[in-house]
Amino acid sequence: MCWGGFMFELIMKAVFVLFAVLGMAEALRLFLFWLLKSKNPGRLYLVLSMRGHDEEAELALRSASERVKWMSGGAELLLVDRGMDEETRKICDLASEEMPELRLCRPDEVEKIICP
Secondary structure (H helix, E strand, O other), X not given: XXXXXXXXXXXXXXXXXXXXXXXXXXXXXXXHHHHOOOOOOOOOXXXXXXXXXXXXXXXXXXXXXXXXXXXXXXXXXXXXXXXXXXXXXXXXHHHHHHOOOEEEEOHHHHHHHHOO
16 A cells, blocks of 8 residues: 555544544534423524624624524524614615524614513
């Protein structure tokens, strides 16, 4: 066996071990979530606030939206408008039309949403 083949085999074994460890950690996480679930899990919110002009508003919203989708139990994404400029607000309005889990609100509305 040549040296290059040995290195490739070693790298592939390391990648396999890494994925095996990640898989076991995920299985343990799922087991713990199952073990600790209750009949009344409550409502889970991910809160994102924006102020002024934000060049990465769409990226932040998409990232937060994907996190909410991965959370079990139907979490909701709250975007708090703390004085966004017109361009950022327009981007957020467009995003809220295609992201059903996103809810735009003002700071004074947060408590009403979380504690109805």
